[in-house]
Amino acid sequence: xxxxxxxxxxxxxxxxxxxxxxxxxxxxxxxxxxxxxxxxxxxxxxxxxxxxxxxxxxxxxxxxxxxxxxxxxxxxxxxxxxxxxxxxxxxxxxxxxxxxxxxxxxxxxxxxxxxxxxxxxxxxxxxxxxxxxxxxxxxxxxxxxxxxxxxxxxxxxxxxxxxxxxxxxxxxxxxxxxxxxxxxxxxxxxxxxxxxxxxxxxxxxxxxxxxxxxxxxxxxxxxxxxxxxxxxxxxxxxxxxxxxxxxxxxxxxxxxxxxxxxxxxxxxxxxxxxxxxxxxxxxxxxxxxxxxxxxxxxxxxxxxx
Amino acid sequence: xxxxxxxxxxxxxxxxxxxxxxxxxxxxxxxxxxxxxxxxxxxxxxxxxxxxxxxxxxxxxxxxxxxxxxxxxxxxxxxxxxxxxxxxxxxxxxxxxxxxxxxxxxxxxxxxxxxxxxxxxxxxxxxxxxxxxxxxxxxxxxxxxxxxxxxxxxxxxxxxxxxxxxxxxxxxxxxxxxxxxxxxxxxxxxxxxxxxxxxxxxxxxxxxxxxxxxxxxxxxxxxxxxxxxxxxxxxxxxxxxxxxxxxxxxxxxxxxxxxxxxxxxxxxxxxxxxxxxxxxxxxxxxxxxxxxxxxxxxxxxxxxxxxx
Numbered sequence: 001x002x003x004x005x006x007x008x009x010x011x012x013x014x015x016x017x018x019x020x021x022x023x024x025x026x027x028x029x030x031x032x033x034x035x036x037x038x039x040x041x042x043x044x045x046x047x048x049x050x051x052x053x054x055x056x057x058x059x060x061x062x063x064x065x066x067x068x069x070x071x072x073x074x075x076x077x078x079x080x081x082x083x084x085x086x087x088x089x090x091x092x093x094x095x096x097x098x099x100x101x102x103x104x105x106x107x108x109x110x111x112x113x114x115x116x117x118x119x120x121x122x123x124x125x126x127x128x129x130x131x132x133x134x135x136x137x138x139x140x141x142x143x144x145x146x147x148x149x150x151x152x153x154x155x156x157x158x159x160x161x162x163x164x165x166x167x168x169x170x171x172x173x174x175x176x177x178x179x180x181x182x183x184x185x186x187x188x189x190x191x192x193x194x195x196x197x198x199x200x201x202x203x204x205x206x207x208x209x210x211x212x213x214x215x216x217x218x219x220x221x222x223x224x225x226x227x228x229x230x231x232x233x234x235x236x237x238x239x240x241x242x243x244x245x246x247x248x249x250x251x252x253x254x255x256x257x258x259x260x261x262x263x264x265x266x267x268x269x270x271x272x273x274x275x276x277x278x279x280x281x282x283x284x285x286x287x288x289x290x291x292x293x294x295x296x297x298x299x300x301x302x303x304x305x
Numbered sequence: 306x307x308x309x310x311x312x313x314x315x316x317x318x319x320x321x322x323x324x325x326x327x328x329x330x331x332x333x334x335x336x337x338x339x340x341x342x343x344x345x346x347x348x349x350x351x352x353x354x355x356x357x358x359x360x361x362x363x364x365x366x367x368x369x370x371x372x373x374x375x376x377x378x379x380x381x382x383x384x385x386x387x388x389x390x391x392x393x394x395x396x397x398x399x400x401x402x403x404x405x406x407x408x409x410x411x412x413x414x415x416x417x418x419x420x421x422x423x424x425x426x427x428x429x430x431x432x433x434x435x436x437x438x439x440x441x442x443x444x445x446x447x448x449x450x451x452x453x454x455x456x457x458x459x460x461x462x463x464x465x466x467x468x469x470x471x472x473x474x475x476x477x478x479x480x481x482x483x484x485x486x487x488x489x490x491x492x493x494x495x496x497x498x499x500x501x502x503x504x505x506x507x508x509x510x511x512x513x514x515x516x517x518x519x520x521x522x523x524x525x526x527x528x529x530x531x532x533x534x535x536x537x538x539x540x541x542x543x544x545x546x547x548x549x550x551x552x553x554x555x556x557x558x559x560x561x562x563x564x565x566x567x568x569x570x571x572x573x574x575x576x577x578x579x580x581x582x583x584x585x586x587x588x589x590x591x592x593x594x595x596x597x598x599x600x601x602x603x604x605x606x607x608x609x610x611x612x613x
């Protein structure tokens with residue numbers, strides 16, 4: 001088991017290393033950099049700026065320097081667009097915001113999605129099933145840029161304690177988290193229903209029912225643990241994705257999170273910020289998938305070989 | 306008794322599913338409206354008349370009213386739908402081609418080749434979607450611009466037409482560049498299962514070549530899975546396109562798309578809710594249709610997974 005985990009970590013590191021290097025090269029292959037943008041700068045100034053970020057050296061030397069600084073000094077370089085602010089401090093400022101938002105969104109998503117899925121499976125092909133599956137489908141078909149403005153207009157505006165947008169008070173997390181969590185809830189409900197249906201057909205559930213075990217006890221003690229497997233597999237990567245913020249939700253609700261940088265950095269061709277984000281996201285994805293593997297081993301003893 | 310093929314069997318099962326048949330009609334009707342009906346509408350989608358802005362529903366022959374520049378909303382919705390659907394359908398086609406070839410080769414060859422090819426897919430899936438799509442779009446835009454310039458200068462193509470497409474094509478390729486990964490993985494699992502079947506072994510012992518077995522015996526048997534997954538890919542690509550257009554990284558004016566209409570509507574939601582409501586409704590109905598159709602196809606083509 002430890003060997004499997006160790007080899008998984010090693011694989012993740014190799015993948016992240018390759019991805020970051022490839023991104024570094026792709027960004028270099030694009031024409032222009034933040035200094036050759038709209039504002040016309042003096043050629044000498046541009047050259048000096050480029051030199052200060054090492055852009056005058058050959059590409060592969062730059063890549064080597066990036067890895068050397070990162071691995072030896074933990075230095076992720078500086079943002080070119082934000083006038084030399086270190087990438088690590090940009091991530092350090094925005095990640096906690098996205099993290100808070102992400103946690104609340106995931107809690108809401110699971111809190112809405114799991115009961116919906118379980119109820120749907122219990123009442124298969126009856127109206128509670130159809131109702132919850134239509135709600136789940138709405139979560140997939142109504143994009144966040146429709147749900148967000150609707151929540152602002154019909155929930156935040158009539159309620160004085162909710163701000164329409166902003167990130168000042170504790171309750172500001174609610175509406176953006178609901179917008180994000182709605183989509184998650186939809187997938188959770190569908191996966192939970194599928195997992196539950198598969199388990200409820202098993203012989204041991206029929207045995208438990210024949211013995212006269214109460215439905216709630218069957219659900220909680222016998223069915224839930226195996227039925228949750230597909231949901232857990234989905235939640236891992238989803239958690240990593242939600243925690244790193246969503247550009248759309250952050251823009252609509254004015255949340256100073258990480259999502260905005262994913263778009264802004266690429267549009268500005270802010271080399272070090274882009275590769276920093278790819279590095280961070282890749283590691284987070286790897287950790288999430290590792291966590292999924294460990295949780296699945298805990299849920300299903302047969303996987304603990 | 307006449308025997309029925311897998312496909313006619315599936316067609317009969319699909320017809321029994323009311324939700325799926327309804328979705329099929331809905332999707333068909335939306336495709337018909339966007340690609341055919343749009344050309345016989347009395348209003349041009351780009352006909353701006355500022356004195357006619359914000360007309361309510363049904364006034365002056367504008368069935369759904371007009372937008373902030375006095376353009377007919379219905380015409381814009383259908384015109385935008387044309388581009389949104391075109392992007393999604395073409396990107397899905399690319400996804401199917403690349404995903405089926407990559408996945409079936411990986412699954413059929415198996416062994417170390419398969420695990421390396423699938424690790425590559427896993428690795429690419431660990432990239433943040435927006436970063437890679439925007440990077441790809443930027444990169445491909447550069448090439449398309451050069452090509453478009455050549456077509457206009459050397460071959461005398463209409464520059465408006467080239468401009469229109471030089472915005473759409475990079476978006477299609479950028480979405481497909483990331484989108485084929487899941488398709489590749491699903492096809493690979495399926496192909497690996499098929500490669501172990503007795504009939505494939507029989508074909509091999511008859512002395513058929515690698516490629517013949519792959520394209521005559523494995524790929525045709527993958528088609529059920531591919532069709533199901535392609536139907537579910539279309540709505541997710543419509544959503545990608547809308548998201549990208551919403552954040553200003555997708556379709557650009559003068560082209561319209563559902564994402565742009567929803568964006569315009571969301572900005573005016575307080576005063577003109579209809580401008581958000583109608584495009585969002587059409588958009589969501591389309592996604593509903595494709596998703597329920599995909600679910601119905603899965604139940605029809607793969608009855609074992611239907612679980613009832």
